[in-house]
Amino acid sequence: MSKENYDFPDKDGRFGEFGGKYVSETLISALDELEHTYKKVIEDKSFLEEVKNDLETFVGRPSPLYFAQRWTENLGGAKIYLKREDLNHTGAHKINNTVGQVLLAKKMGKKRIIAETGAGQHGVATAAVAARHGLECIIFMGEEDIERQSPNVYRMKLLGATVCAVDSGTKTLKDAMNEAMRDWVTNVDDTHYIIGSVAGPHPYPQIVRDFNSIVGIELKDQSRELFGRYPDKIIACVGGGSNAMGIFYPFLKDNSVDLIGVEAGGSGVESGKHAAPLSDGSVGVLHGMKTYLMQDQEGQILSTHSVSAGLDYPGVGPEHSYLKDTGRVVYEAATDEEALDSFHDLTKTEGIMPALETAHALAFAKKIAPGLDNEEIIVINLSGRGDKDMANVAKVEGLTL
Amino acid sequence: MSIIEKVFQNLKKENKKALITYSIAGDPNLESSEKIIRNFISEGVDIIEVGIPFSDPMAEGPSIQLGHERALKNNISLLSIMQMCLKIKNDHPNTPLVLMGYMNNFLSLKENLFDELKNNKIDGLIIVDLPYVESEEFLKKLNDKGVDLIRLISPTTTEERIAKILASSSGYLYYISLKGVTGSELKISNELENRVSEIKKQTKLPIVVGFGIKDAETARKMSFCSDGVVVGSKLVDEIGKFEPKKENILNQNLTSIISELKHGIS
Ligand SMILES: Cc1ncc(COP(=O)(O)O)c(C=O)c1O
Numbered sequence: 001m002s003k004e005n006y007d008f009p010d011k012d013g014r015f016g017e018f019g020g021k022y023v024s025e026t027l028i029s030a031l032d033e034l035e036h037t038y039k040k041v042i043e044d045k046s047f048l049e050e051v052k053n054d055l056e057t058f059v060g061r062p063s064p065l066y067f068a069q070r071w072t073e074n075l076g077g078a079k080i081y082l083k084r085e086d087l088n089h090t091g092a093h094k095i096n097n098t099v100g101q102v103l104l105a106k107k108m109g110k111k112r113i114i115a116e117t118g119a120g121q122h123g124v125a126t127a128a129v130a131a132r133h134g135l136e137c138i139i140f141m142g143e144e145d146i147e148r149q150s151p152n153v154y155r156m157k158l159l160g161a162t163v164c165a166v167d168s169g170t171k172t173l174k175d176a177m178n179e180a181m182r183d184w185v186t187n188v189d190d191t192h193y194i195i196g197s198v199a200g201p202h203p204y205p206q207i208v209r210d211f212n213s214i215v216g217i218e219l220k221d222q223s224r225e226l227f228g229r230y231p232d233k234i235i236a237c238v239g240g241g242s243n244a245m246g247i248f249y250p251f252l253k254d255n256s257v258d259l260i261g262v263e264a265g266g267s268g269v270e271s272g273k274h275a276a277p278l279s280d281g282s283v284g285v286l287h288g289m290k291t292y293l294m295q296d297q298e299g300q301i302l303s304t305h306s307v308s309a310g311l312d313y314p315g316v317g318p319e320h321s322y323l324k325d326t327g328r329v330v331y332e333a334a335t336d337e338e339a340l341d342s343f344h345d346l347t348k349t350e351g352i353m354p355a356l357e358t359a360h361a362l363a364f365a366k367k368i369a370p371g372l373d374n375e376e377i378i379v380i381n382l383s384g385r386g387d388k389d390m391a392n393v394a395k396v397e398g399l400t401l
Numbered sequence: 402m403s404i405i406e407k408v409f410q411n412l413k414k415e416n417k418k419a420l421i422t423y424s425i426a427g428d429p430n431l432e433s434s435e436k437i438i439r440n441f442i443s444e445g446v447d448i449i450e451v452g453i454p455f456s457d458p459m460a461e462g463p464s465i466q467l468g469h470e471r472a473l474k475n476n477i478s479l480l481s482i483m484q485m486c487l488k489i490k491n492d493h494p495n496t497p498l499v500l501m502g503y504m505n506n507f508l509s510l511k512e513n514l515f516d517e518l519k520n521n522k523i524d525g526l527i528i529v530d531l532p533y534v535e536s537e538e539f540l541k542k543l544n545d546k547g548v549d550l551i552r553l554i555s556p557t558t559t560e561e562r563i564a565k566i567l568a569s570s571s572g573y574l575y576y577i578s579l580k581g582v583t584g585s586e587l588k589i590s591n592e593l594e595n596r597v598s599e600i601k602k603q604t605k606l607p608i609v610v611g612f613g614i615k616d617a618e619t620a621r622k623m624s625f626c627s628d629g630v631v632v633g634s635k636l637v638d639e640i641g642k643f644e645p646k647k648e649n650i651l652n653q654n655l656t657s658i659i660s661e662l663k664h665g666i667s
Contacts, residue, residue, distance in 0.1 A: 012534065022504055022530045024460045026555040026580055028562070168466060174457065181459045186581040188557060285504040285530065286457060298478055299509030300456040 006252055008319065013202020016325065018318035021201040023181075023288045030188050035203040037108050042210070047103065054099045055214060058132070059089045061096075063215070065222040065379070070349045078372035080365060081231070082352070082382040083219055083247060092355065092384030093212060093243040094125040098194055100211035102129040105192035112136045112191040116180040118145055118173035118239065119310030119357060120152025121384055122196030127159035137161040140179045142172040145309040148392045170303040173239075173313045177287055197240020198317030201288030205245075205317050212246025219379060220250055227377055233258040233368075236381035237361040238278070238331065239310045241317035243383035248329060258330070261320060262364045264306035265333030275304035275312050278324050278331040291318045307336035307396060308356035308389075334363035336396075342366055343386060343393065355384035356392070404524055405497045405549060405572045408447055409607040409628060418666045419629025420445070420620075420659070421609055423501060424636050425452035425465070426482040427472035429643040433651075434472075435485050437640065440652045442493050444659040448573075450527065450631065451486060453479060453502030460529045462584035464634040467641055479506055483521035490522040497524040499551060499572075504531050515542045525549035525572045533566050540569060549573075554600065556580055556593075563600060573607040576600065576627065578614070584634030587613030594626040601627075617665025624666040632662055 008015045041047040055061040068080045085093040113130045117123030123139040130137035139161050146153050146165055156163050169175040184193045198205045223230050236244035238261040251257045266274030277292040284293040294302040294314040306312040323329040342362035347353045361380050394401050412419055422441045426434050438449055454472035486498045500523055540550050549572030576597055578587050601608055610623045611631030620630045643651050
């Protein structure tokens with residue numbers, strides 16, 4: 001695939017057959033306004049300068065590229081590097097997107113910010129930028145996630161956000177997104193909805209990808225400098241797919257680089273208890289986009305299972321669906337058990353505690369690294385830090401803190 | 402002339418407005434939801450919107466969300482809903498039945514959808530999350546089978562879009578009375594009435610108003626500027642009170658809601 005023929009989304013917001021704008025009529029004008037404003041600001045030098053400045057001074061970019069030497073030695077194969085998004089302010093890649101979107105919201109004159117969150121990282125990243133710009137902030141979070149990610153709930157509250165517990169449906173991320181959409185349709189005049197992944201109706205998949213692409217852009221520079229070439233493989237976990245899209249996108253036309261997305265395999269893809277729509281789903285429409293989904297024959301969305309709240313989502317960003325079908329990106333799955341195992345590995349051997357979401361990417365690297373030559377370079381997007389998961393890991397492993 | 406067109410033509414002759422009900426297939430169960438619809442028809446409801454239960458009904462407020470949840474517990478299929486419609490239709494060929502739901506459920510039947518709609522004599526579809534821009538291909542296939550795609554227009558729809566929507570619509574137009582989910586509090590304003598009147602000037606299609614109409618007084622006011630009103634949450638709330646041995650009482654209560662509303666708009 002060359003640069004010339006990768007120009008997505010197209011004018012209708014599609015990545016091949018995927019994507020689009022499947023929302024109720026009331027939201028169309030807000031999406032059009034967002035699309036229009038976005039097109040304008042990405043041509044606007046002062047806007048781009050402001051984003052850049054915030055990324056440097058508020059987020060702490062660039063994030064380092066770190067050589068996981070002891071883990072590499074233990075695995076005895078390819079060299080493993082970590083792109084340290086966990087070192088960003090608020091502890092994950094999610095802030096790359098919220099820093100940009102809050103400035104967009106201000107351009108559109110919106111006074112109120114809403115967002116959905118699963119792991120709470122996107123909620124915290126949204127609450128932080130809303131606090132900084134003095135905007136009202138409401139975060140929707142499923143009741144089950146509130147329980148398993150409680151430290152982040154309190155962080156959001158400290159940052160001045162209102163956290164709305166969502167008790168409909170499966171009480172997780174997808175239901176939080178439904179509720180955020182309902183709020184948006186009601187308060188569409190003064191509210192901007194900051195979607196937290198490369199999911200939802202156009203133009204969100206594009207906007208969130210673009211704001212997260214800083215990760216891949218930096219990696220290009222860092223790998224040229226450090227290795228004199230690009231990595232052989234880049235691995236990222238995939239929930240909605242924003243950290244993966246962010247690190248993959250600048251490499252899409254560099255065919256020598258293998259791109260691997262890792263979904264949540266839950267109790268195993270064969271068990272049906274997972275959150276891996278690309279590995280074991282079918283095409284449908286949810287949350288404004290056509291994409292791969294976990295659904296039954298009637299088109300009802302299935303409940304998902306993952307130890308990680310941030311991956312516990314039955315859909316995936318439409319660009320990933322397209323990249324899967326074209327074969328440019330390969331999608332795998334890691335189970336709860338494999339993820340927990342890698343969570344401990346990295347914490348013990350490198351002194352870096354990863355988020356459980358991220359641990360899925362680590363788990364796949366652990367599987368393949370030993371079989372690869374030690375000249376090969378793997379970069380893993382270390383999308384977030386794991387402090388938020390401590391209580392949950394303890395609980396899963398039968399301990400109380 | 403389609404059955405929907407005939408209904409509005411007859412109403413117009415008598416200087417009357419349409420009463421349209423929304424209830425969910427399978428709520429509280431498929432059999433009872435059929436009885437509820439039959440009761441609506443015998444009470445003089447003009448058009449029946451049959452809600453298709455979805456796991457993620459994003460546009461619905463609390464009342465109708467609960468209705469979807471109740472219906473989903475019964476594991477009914479879209480095909481069995483259409484078969485129920487056909488049974489009703491065989492007894493009441495002149496009452497339009499319109500399926501209202503979300504895109505993903507309709508997609509589940511793939512290309513069979515269009516033949517099934519025709520074979521089960523469905524008059525129209527309302528797809529909440531299928532806006533104008535995404536619908537071109539779908540619309541052609543529906544119209545080939547003589548099924549109307551009923552379009553929604555909202556308070557945020559721009560003039561430019563309204564013109565495009567009108568150009569590709571059939572059956573009737575559904576004006577969403579408010580910015581919000583179904584069952585929200587509706588405040589009637591001059592703005593709302595003016596807007597409906599403005600749209601009416603641009604089209605020959607009938608326009609009905611829905612979302613938030615719960616009592617005879619609101620129905621009456623909204624019927625002045627439009628060709629009819631849709632009532633949903635109020636009925637679904639009542640259906641939520643269903644108890645197995647008291648089905649008759651439920652239908653009596655629904656009957657009195659309907660006759661009040663009918664009274665309001667006549
Ligand atoms: C640290 C971290 N990584 C990954 C994800 C998954 O999201 P995405 O696939 O959009 O990167 C989340 C979501 O909450 C997260 O917190």
